[in-house]
Each structure stands twice: as structure tokens, then as C-alpha cells.
Amino acid sequence: MKSWLEGEKVTLSCTSPGRCRGITPNITWKGNIQNFETKKHVINHENGTKTHFSNITFTARREQNNSILSCTVQLEGGLTTVQKITMKVEYPPRPPKIKCSINRKASDVWSRKNCTIDANNTIYPPEGARLSLTCTANSVPKSSIVWKSSNKQKTSIDKDKLTLDNVSHANDGLFICQATNIHGTSNKSVTIKIAYPPRAPDIKCSLSNKDSNVLSSKDCAMDANNTIYLPEGSTLSLSCSADSVPESSMVWKSFIKTKTFFNMAKLNFANLSHANEGLYTCQATNAHGTSNTSVTIKIMLPSSSSSSSLFSAAAIYGGCLVVLLLVVGVLLLVLYKKRQMIQKTEDLRQAPVSVADPIYGNSEMFATGSNENRHKNQQPPPEVVSDLCNKEMHYMSVHFSKSKPKVNKNEEEVVYAAVRCKQ
Template sequence: MKIKRSKYHLSYYHILIYIISQLWSGTDSEALPGYSINAPRSVTVQRGLCVFIPCSFTVPEKERLTRSAKGIWYNKDDEPVTSRRNSQYENNERFFLLGDVWRGDCSLYIEDPIYKDEGHYRFRVEDNIKFTYLDIKPYVKVTDLTDKPEISPIKSWIDGATVTLSCTSPGTCVRRTPKITWTGDIQNRRQANSLNNNEDGTKTHVSTITFTARKEQNNSTLSCTVQLKGGLTTVQQITMKVEYPPRAPEIKCSINTKEPNIPSSRGCTMDANTIIYPPDESQLSLICSADSVPKSSLVWKSSTGTLNSSFTGKLIFTNLLLTDDGIYTCQATNPHGSKETSVTIKITWLGNLLDIGASSETLDITKMSHSFRLKFGNAVRLGSSSKKEEEDLQTITGTKLMKAAHISG
């Protein structure tokens, strides 16, 4: 009998060792009927933010938990970081056991994690039974803060429109309230902060600004900065797009003459009435531009109709003729409006094709079959000073005589 008792005693000892090994080896405590835990095996959280680890556990049915059941979470150093018995908490202000332990809820919440928090965590329940779950020991990985605030909506606005933008802080923390600030070329703005409660008990922090869009803000930057505990900051920046109709087009000109003694810039300066006096047979370029967003299409028009349409706004006369005299209009158009500016071209005669010579020389226009130019200062004597002959001379030259040429009878 003594031997049998010794054998039984040895068997009990082996069973006890087996149970202890299962509890602490982390292999599979499912071998103990009724004890199980369900939680993610690993989670990742950024510094300054927070993480929610959903967790549930069971005990054997005969070991029904009471409302006094206590749950405890331990870190990798076997130090308790948070516990809860009914509604009483014990924590270090960054770890929280959120669930009702007696209901089998072991959900863990961590705020403002630091690098030394990284590691495995294990859960233990204490009531009429005491048991540590090792099947799943969630591993918490702590990384650098990389998430940025979210600014919305991101789109284009019209000059003068009322704009409302929201900046949402990264993370959904329960107890921490981040500081949210806006930076940019925003005048007379109204700012409000709000707190949204989420279904899982966490909170989302939002800052909203309202202002009037101005065309001067186009392509300027607007930033939202979120400052977290410990001086950690994260910034989101957008480029503002403000659209507006075209302003009155601006017209510039350049000229290239064929006369070697005439400066290339001569005749290209517009006077107060936007009149240009270019030499005939020169090349004149008119360049039209208009400030607008989006970019305007530019159309050149004259009394004869539309000349060209493009985004470059260039109108080039390769060889000016007297018949090119007239008013030219540049019209700028985009989806928000249209503006136009006009310029007048008046051709100036320079040089001569027909050098008449002495002022007393008589020119018989009835024998001329080509057009000509008059040299400055030449006097032209018409064989007869009749109205009909003056009109014939004007017809031959292709335009009315310029004031620069003096005609004497």
C-alpha cells in the first residue's frame, strides 16, 4: 500500500507540474477546458497617439465570475500596468482596462505610448479563481509619429466665396486633448474646436475655420499643426486654389523694322489712348495677357472679325500695310467671366519708294500704275488740284494721305 500511495503521490505531482507548465509556457492553455482568451497577437501604435486592444476571455462555466472579479494587465517586466475591479480602476494614467471584467471583457487601452512600453502583455483574472492567460499575449510595437492631421475638403474655391475647412487630429484618444492651430494667409477667420464621440468610447478632435476666399490666396500655403503631449507635433499643409475671372487684358508690343536707321522700338509705345504708330512694311507683334485662374483663352478681333484664338495671345503682322490701320481687341475668357482691351494701330510712312526731288516737280498721277510712299518733306504738285485727282492719288496709294506728307497745288 505504501508503494501505491507513493505512485499516486507521484502522479499528482506530475499533473501539478503539467498544469503549471501550461500556465506559464505560453503554449496552449486551451488544454485547460473553459479557459480561453481572444485578442490580437500584435498591435502597432505611434508615439503620442493611442491604441485600443479588443479583448475577451472565458472561464469554465462552473466558475461563474462575480461582479467583484478583478482583471489585471502585466507588461513584459511582469509589472501590473492597469487593473479593474467592477468600476474601480488602478492604472498609471496611460493604461486602462476598459471592459467589465465580470462580463469577460478584458479590452486594453493605451495612451501616449513611449518606446519602453513595447513588448508582450498578459492578462490575469482574479475572483473565486485566479488564472493568467498565456495563449495570446498581445505584442505592442511603438513607432515614430508619422500620421498627419487631415484637412478637408481639398478643392478649388471662387474669389469671394465663403470657405469652411476642417482639420482632424490623428488618433482617437479618450483623455488627451491636442492643441490644434492654423497657419496661413487667412484674414478675418473664425475658428471653432469640436469633439466627436466614437462608438468604441474613443474621441476625435476637430478644428474648423471659416473665411472668405481671396484671389491673392491662390497658390499660398495653409497649414494645420497638432501638438500632442510631450511636445510631439505633426503638421499637414495644403496649397490653396482660388479661381477668379480675368482682369482687363494687358497688351504689349514689339516691332522689327526694315529701315537700318530706324530703332526697332520706334512706334511701339502706346500713348494714353492705346494708339500705336508703327512704320509701314515693318513686323509688329502684339502680345496679350490676362491674370486669371484658370488660365484664360485669348481671342484677337478686328472690325473684320476674329483673327485668332489661343492661350499664347500673340498677334503678328509680318509686313504691315496701310490697310492694317484699325482697332484690334483682345478678349480674355475663362469659366468665371470675360474682359477685353483694345488698341489702335495707325501706320506711319517712313522712307520713300518714289523720290520726287524738287518741290516744284509736277507728278502726273494719271500715268502711275503702282503704289508708292512719299518721303518726309517732299512736296507733290498735282497737274490739276481738282478734287477728283486728289481722290485718284489716295486710291493709288491705298489709303488716305498721311499728315506727314504735304501736298501743294
């Protein structure tokens, strides 16, 4: 039988068997049709007989494909005949349907895991799994299926089934199923995001002091041991985030006195005190695992901080004062030594001289004989003295204030003699 295309207007006719004389048969239609219209017609023949038939008009729909349409002719006396047909309605493919399955290998045994496609047409297969996608499309005639990838990935396709082995982040992307028959084409896409457990959560802190209500992260930092040192009375906010697919739920845990849970990604403290000191743990969880990061809060007392500062300042100033006193002491000692030297020089210059104006001369100038006689007889001979007195005396003064002559301890002692001339 001829098939119809969806949306096409169809008219069928049902005729009563034979020719009737003086009777009118009842013709009815039955089937999966709506909004139809029927008309009865009669053909009169020359011999006085009549042929009765009925036409039905309707619009072909896909739901009618392979359904039964029947025509029933009921004659007088209970005689009934029925004629049936199977309707054929063709239509282009409707949007395909995609189903997924996940298999994971553990100890050489493959196990099937649940696979769902969310409202955003996204699948989250775990790393290392085998992902299979099956695409079907409702159409008459049957459609051919083609899979396409947004990043041209290498895939294994068996008719309408797409398989990805050992999935990784390289498989992230858009996959499109395309269904085509002689009447048209239809597409359906699905996004694959490789799922992984949360990485170590990242904790950030913001702080405001007593004089400001504005939270700032620049004055709040953790040391290498994930410890935060905070002034008493300040306001603290701890936020926690973790990289994961799908997104993780965040929970804060406190181990102060009793174990406490806070189902939130941000933890706030007002007017911090020593009661808030302790360990706080951020826990990130998704369907594939859990990860934790902890932070320790320690409160600093303002008084302790001030005393420490004052002690440090006093130590610095005290050290500077000691150095200054040492420098002054050295300078005073050098000045004292210098003044002593100057005083000795002045004393030598101002030594008293006898009124007889003695003339000094080395006794060696007048001595004769051996060295031993020189020391025994320190006075010059009378004739020399007489000769010196009769002559005009000349003398000179020699100063050695700026140079200090070297003295040899082995030299003989110098002896001077005073010469007085009497008139």
C-alpha cells in the first residue's frame, strides 16, 4: 500500500459489496485518526440498483504509522463485512535520544556504573573509565546515525554506538549525534566533562580590625605551617574553594573542645578571642572523593606586642649608648696623652739658667788621654779656659722639638762642663 508523508492530507474510500436494490447499507470507519471527515455517496445504475460508498478524509500523522484503519459495512439482516488496512506514514527523524553507560576496570574486572545525563545534557564520567554513548532517532524510514566531535577526537563507532576508552581530560568536549533519512536531518549533542575528586582546598582569609568594618585580605596571611596570627578583637572571614568536577560541597570542621560542623564555604568570626584559637578544617566532597585543608588560628595580645617592641627599642638604644661612650673615652685618652707630651716639651724649653751665664761644652772637647782619664778629669786645662775667656764667645741654640733622636743605650754618657770667665 502507498505510504503517506506526515502532514499530508489523505482521502480513503470504502464501498459496499455488490449492488443493492431497495436497501441502504451502514458504512462506518474505525482507527487511530482524529479530526477526520466522512461523506457517503450513492451511484445509481440503469437497472435500478445502487452502489453505496463512504469517503474519509484526514491528515497523516506519525502516530498513525503501522496502525490499523478499518471500514465496516452492515447490511439488513445482520450481514456485515469488514475491510482493514495498515497505514504507512513516513516522517523525518525527530531529535535523537542519547543513552550512556560507564564501565570501570578494577583488578581486571569490568563493573558497570550508573551513568546519567543532567538537565544541561552533560555527562561526568570518572577518569580512566570506558564510556559508551548510544544514539537512536525515531523516523520512517530508518535514519543513518553519524557521531561528530567538536575537537575531532579519535573515537570507536559501531553503527549508532560511540565508545571512549580510558577517558581523560583530552576527551572533554561536545559530541554530536546526527540522524538522517530521505526526509530530513536532526541532531542531538551531549557534553562530556571528565570527573575527578576535589583537589586540596584553597583557604583565603580576610581581616578587619576594631577601628574598621572593611574586610581586607592584604593584612591576613598564613605562614608555611598554615597558621594565622591575629590581633585580639578583630573580625575574621575564612573562605574555602576546591577544584573538582563536578563541583564539590564544602564543609568546615572545628576541633575546639567538641567536634563541630559548619555546612558553608565561608566561616566568619567577630571579636576574636583566645576562645577561638585552634584548628579549623575545610573539607571538599563530590561523588568521586574527598579532600581536606586545615588552618590554625592563634590570637596575639596587644600588651605582649607592645612590651616586645619596647624591649627591642631599649636594646637598640642601649647598644648605641655604649658604643658612643667608648668612642668618647678613647678620644679623651688620646687628648690626655697629647697634653702630657706638650707639657713636657714646654718644661724643657723653660728650664732656669744660672746668672753666671755658664757656657756649656762637652768635656770631651778639652780632655786628653784615654777614655778613663776623660771621666776622671772633667775640668779643661787652665790655659784653655784663659784663652776662651779672652775671646769673644759665640753660641747657637738648636731645638729638637719635632724630631726625637734615636738613642743608643751602649753609647757613653755625655758629660757637660760649665765654663765661667772671671774679670
